[in-house]
Amino acid sequence: QKEVEQNSGPLSVPEGAIASLNCTYSDRGSQSFFWYRQYSGKSPELIMFIYSNGDKEDGRFTAQLNKASQYVSLLIRDSQPSDSATYLCAVNMDSNYQLIWGAGTKLIIKP
Amino acid sequence: SAVISQKPSRDICQRGTSLTIQCQVDSQVTMMFWYRQQPGQSLTLIATANQGSEATYESGFVIDKFPISRPNLTFSTLTVSNMSPEDSSIYLCSVQGASADTQYFGPGTRLTVL
Numbered sequence: 001q002k003e004v005e006q007n008s009g010p011l012s013v014p015e016g017a018i019a020s021l022n023c024t025y026s027d028r029g030s031q032s033f034f035w036y037r038q039y040s041g042k043s044p045e046l047i048m049f050i051y052s053n054g055d056k057e058d059g060r061f062t063a064q065l066n067k068a069s070q071y072v073s074l075l076i077r078d079s080q081p082s083d084s085a086t087y088l089c090a091v092n093m094d095s096n097y098q099l100i101w102g103a104g105t106k107l108i109i110k111p
Numbered sequence: 112s113a114v115i116s117q118k119p120s121r122d123i124c125q126r127g128t129s130l131t132i133q134c135q136v137d138s139q140v141t142m143m144f145w146y147r148q149q150p151g152q153s154l155t156l157i158a159t160a161n162q163g164s165e166a167t168y169e170s171g172f173v174i175d176k177f178p179i180s181r182p183n184l185t186f187s188t189l190t191v192s193n194m195s196p197e198d199s200s201i202y203l204c205s206v207q208g209a210s211a212d213t214q215y216f217g218p219g220t221r222l223t224v225l
Contacts, residue, residue: 032212043203043216044154046112088153092212097142099214103153 002027002093006102015111019076023089023102026070032092033065033072034099037085044088048074079109113138113206115217123223124194131190132220134204139184142207144214145177147200154203160187194224 003026013019021035032051036044050056050063050072064073072091076083086106090099114137124130134143145157158166158179166179180188191198201221205214 034213043219046208046213046215049210049213090214097207097212098144098156098159099212101154 002100004089004091004100004102006087006089006105008103009106010108011105012108012110013079015079015081015109017079019079019083019107019109021074021076021087021089021105021107022071023073023091024071025089025091025093025100027091027093028067028070030067030070030091030093033063034090034092035061035063035072035074036088036090038088038104039085076107081109081111083107084109112208112215113140115204115206115215117204117217117220119220120218121221121223123225125225126195128194129190129192130194130222131188132202132204132222134187134189134217136185136206140206141184143181143187144205144207145179145187145189146203146205148203148219149200157189157202191222194222196224198222199224 005024035048037047038044048063050065053065053067056063060077062075086104088104089102116135118133143160146154148154156169157172158168160166160179160181162181162184178190201219203219204217
């Protein structure tokens with residue numbers, strides 16, 4: 001069973017702090033990892049993808065991948081109330097371009 | 112990324128009827144995907160639609176209930192047939208991005224079946 005697991009939250013973080021979102025996946029051979037942000041009533045928006053072990057930074061966002069431990073994380077620095085959303089982790093496990101989706105973590109940034 | 116539109120954005124339908132949802136992209140894409148998202152839930156893939164071939168359906172979804180067309184590289188439709196209240200959901204199309212396994216989503220269609 002191919003699975004992607006996320007803590008559903010809600011994760012509450014004070015404004016200006018670092019929000020840390022985690023995701024684990026079942027298939028050790030997975031190659032591609034994605035973070036999507038979904039505001040309430042809106043469709044998912046791709047914010048980061050990562051293919052290699054280590055960190056990938058884009059502005060306030062950093063994706064971290066550890067294939068040996070089969071987890072991928074998303075860090076959001078200097079969290080803003082506008083970052084409040086559900087964050088979906090998705091993994092490509094078998095190279096047929098289909099993504100396996102986590103249930104999402106609801107993030108709340110408190111002013 | 113591509114600009115993706117869906118029609119209708121929302122609809123309220125009667126039990127037993129059918130609704131066709133359109134997905135239009137502003138550039139040619141090889142793969143298009145149709146998802147369903149129940150309130151508060153994650154995404155469930157219904158099928159993958161490639162131009163020129165039959166759609167590939169995921170377990171639990173069948174062509175008679177969710178027929179899909181993909182007449183060209185910029186357009187696809189999903190029909191929800193013989194609807195019941197259990198079909199009430201948000202239906203999303205997504206398209207393959209320039210990086211082969213990235214996906215970009217349309218705005219979604221919110222369907223309510225009475």
